[in-house]
Amino acid sequence: MNIKTASFYTLGCKLNFSETSTIARDLENEGFAKVDFETGADIYVINTCSVTDQADKKCRNIVRKALKYNPKAFVIVIGCYAQLKPNEITKIEGVSLVLGAQEKFNIKNYLKNGFENQETILRNEPIKNVKTFYPGFSLGDRTRSFFKVQDGCNYFCSFCTIPLARGKSRSGSVSETVAKAKEIGRSEIKEVVLTGVNIGDFGNGTNENFHQLIQKLDSVNGISRFRISSIEPDLLNNDIINFVSHSNKFTPHFHIPLQSGSDNLLKKMRRRYDTKLYEKRIKLIKGLMPNACIGVDVIVGFPGETEDEFNKTIDFLKSLPISYLHVFTYSERANTTAPRMDNLIPMEERRKRSKQLRILSLKLKLKFYNSNIGNINNVLLETHEDDFLIGFTENYVKVKIPFKEGILNTIQKVRIDSVNSSIEAFGTIST
Numbered sequence: 001m002n003i004k005t006a007s008f009y010t011l012g013c014k015l016n017f018s019e020t021s022t023i024a025r026d027l028e029n030e031g032f033a034k035v036d037f038e039t040g041a042d043i044y045v046i047n048t049c050s051v052t053d054q055a056d057k058k059c060r061n062i063v064r065k066a067l068k069y070n071p072k073a074f075v076i077v078i079g080c081y082a083q084l085k086p087n088e089i090t091k092i093e094g095v096s097l098v099l100g101a102q103e104k105f106n107i108k109n110y111l112k113n114g115f116e117n118q119e120t121i122l123r124n125e126p127i128k129n130v131k132t133f134y135p136g137f138s139l140g141d142r143t144r145s146f147f148k149v150q151d152g153c154n155y156f157c158s159f160c161t162i163p164l165a166r167g168k169s170r171s172g173s174v175s176e177t178v179a180k181a182k183e184i185g186r187s188e189i190k191e192v193v194l195t196g197v198n199i200g201d202f203g204n205g206t207n208e209n210f211h212q213l214i215q216k217l218d219s220v221n222g223i224s225r226f227r228i229s230s231i232e233p234d235l236l237n238n239d240i241i242n243f244v245s246h247s248n249k250f251t252p253h254f255h256i257p258l259q260s261g262s263d264n265l266l267k268k269m270r271r272r273y274d275t276k277l278y279e280k281r282i283k284l285i286k287g288l289m290p291n292a293c294i295g296v297d298v299i300v301g302f303p304g305e306t307e308d309e310f311n312k313t314i315d316f317l318k319s320l321p322i323s324y325l326h327v328f329t330y331s332e333r334a335n336t337t338a339p340r341m342d343n344l345i346p347m348e349e350r351r352k353r354s355k356q357l358r359i360l361s362l363k364l365k366l367k368f369y370n371s372n373i374g375n376i377n378n379v380l381l382e383t384h385e386d387d388f389l390i391g392f393t394e395n396y397v398k399v400k401i402p403f404k405e406g407i408l409n410t411i412q413k414v415r416i417d418s419v420n421s422s423i424e425a426f427g428t429i430s431t
């Protein structure tokens, strides 16, 4: 029998990774054999991202690569870029099928009548009609899974196109989500990262919420630990923080978008909190979990960000006990309101500010890593490189320990002994 082959390529975020993995398993269940990209598959699925300025270029490059490996391949493009600008994609030579946010989970239906390369087919439901939630999780990496528990966003921040690409906030029920987690618990996976667009909004429109979800997940067998990927400060309430502080499985690691340390800019961004609330959240976390790792997203160069306001952001960040930053240089997005605001910041200035914050991030990380020296922590050993095994502590310190046979993909008690100037932590197993 001639088995058909499929290969997958993911651009963008963890959510896309979990969705590609789910779609790949669906196709495997339909009888497709998953093969490496370079093997020359019968069909290629490219899951795109719209966050980057270069979505178009990247997508075009990957289509070209796929066709290099099999000039007759049936190339399917899905993801945020396919929802936002499907017509641009149909113009890329060699694309056979473009599927929007709703249709991407039904690829198999589009393959039922064969997949000969004819004219490009485009199926793209307007985003306001996209209401179904498709859960999913990534498998493949033996130790860690990205588990999609929520999709879409109702916030409409003035710089963001995600609601236009992914639609309204939606999720499954607590019991459906726990049932999926149990499936992951039956695999080799040890750590699960809860992902979504706005995961704190889990249960929106129902009488359930994120706090209830994590309470139930905490007792799922077979999963050693959970991380919360990123959560909006207004939704990271005291109940959630308190629960994580005494949970068996939820790690003391938070990623909380700040975006700006200026309340004026937060308003313009249409964020739903001010710096006072943000500070309160951080203080509660550190009060209950002094060792917690806290990552912070910041946008630099938003319209109207004066020198003074940028300095406010720096001062605010320096005043907080945080561990690292993810810095984003603001760039204009079509169909958002921010580009129409006054006082756009020149690109050169945006880059300069971005560099300044990246340097601050390294300093914060070094300080946080150093503060962990001498601590004994549970480390999930995920990879083997040269003479080392590498893994993360519960509070997200990446540690290298001398190689030892038979302990990859296990959790070990490790003492952090040193941190070098490249911010690499080294440890030893503590008996």
Ligand code: SF4
Pocket: 153, 154, 155, 156, 157, 160, 161, 162, 163, 197, 198, 232
């Ligand atoms: S909360 Fe996040 S995903 Fe939602 S609109 Fe704002 S930036 Fe975009």
